[in-house]
Amino acid sequence: xxxxxxxxxxxxxxxxxxxxxxxxxxxxxxxxxxxxxxxxxxxxxxxxxxxxxxxxxxxxxxxxxxxxxxxxxxxxxxxxxxxxxxxxxxxxxxxxxxxxxxxxxxxxxxxxxxxxxxxxxxxxxxxxxxxxxxxxxxxxxxxxx
DNA sequence: GCCAACGTTGGC
DNA sequence: GCCAACGTTGGC
Numbered sequence: 545x546x547x548x549x550x551x552x553x554x555x556x557x558x559x560x561x562x563x564x565x566x567x568x569x570x571x572x573x574x575x576x577x578x579x580x581x582x583x584x585x586x587x588x589x590x591x592x593x594x595x596x597x598x599x600x601x602x603x604x605x606x607x608x609x610x611x612x613x614x615x616x617x618x619x620x621x622x623x624x625x626x627x628x629x630x631x632x633x634x635x636x637x638x639x640x641x642x643x644x645x646x647x648x649x650x651x652x653x654x655x656x657x658x659x660x661x662x663x664x665x666x667x668x669x670x671x672x673x674x675x676x677x678x679x680x681x682x683x684x685x686x687x688x689x
Numbered sequence: 690g691c692c693a694a695c696g697t698t699g700g701c
Numbered sequence: 702g703c704c705a706a707c708g709t710t711g712g713c
Contacts (some may be wrong), residue, residue, distance in 0.1 A: 553709095577696080598711060643712080661711055662695060 548586070549673045550593035552608070552631075552656060553664045561595045561606040565633045573617050573628035580665040584627050587665075589613050592634065593678060594668065598656065603640040604676050608633050637680030651675045 552572065554560065564570050575581050591610040597603055614627040646652050654676055656666040668676075674684060 553711095602712075662709085685691080 547592065549668050549670060550587060551596055551666050551668050552589060552593045553596045553598050555599050556597040556601055557599065560597065561636065564608065569630060569632040571628055572631050573619060575626060577664060579683060580663055581626060582613055583665045587614055587629055602643040604637065604680065605640045606633060606636040607677065634648045637677065638681060639658065639681045641676050641679045645679060649675060665688055
């Protein structure tokens with residue numbers, strides 16, 4: 545099964561990539577948006593995700609790996625309806641990629657983030673993923689995909 | 690601080 | 702089922 549690529553959005557004041565690195569893993573939960581949930585259900589173990597900081601930062605800061613398939617979020621009123629997943633940090637970008645740079649890049653014009661900034665889980669293409677991490681100073685092939 | 694986009698709620 | 706009002710989020 546080919547692994548998929550995602551972009552996960554978080555408020556760094558609430559949860560940041562550096563916290564993820566410090567803790568070594570986290571439980572990605574609390575998604576209460578139908579569209580985001582539908583994407584989250586499509587995530588599978590081994591998928592990778594860019595981590596984007598919204599708010600003051602507005603930049604992609606790193607890459608995380610999904611360590612297990614999504615499972616019910618016990619914090620929700622209807623645990624059957626909502627899911628969560630476990631992720632771990634893979635690597636931080638050498639330089640963060642600000643939203644302003646993303647907007648100027650032709651290859652990233654179709655990025656869902658630009659149209660629906662409120663979506664907390666969204667799919668991205670291989671090209672978009674590669675483009676962003678290269679903008680972040682990571683050479684293609686520098687990590688094991 | 691403001692506005693745009695989106696989601697939710699409630700009246701009809 | 703429609704739509705207005707309101708709340709939330711996020712960017713500027």
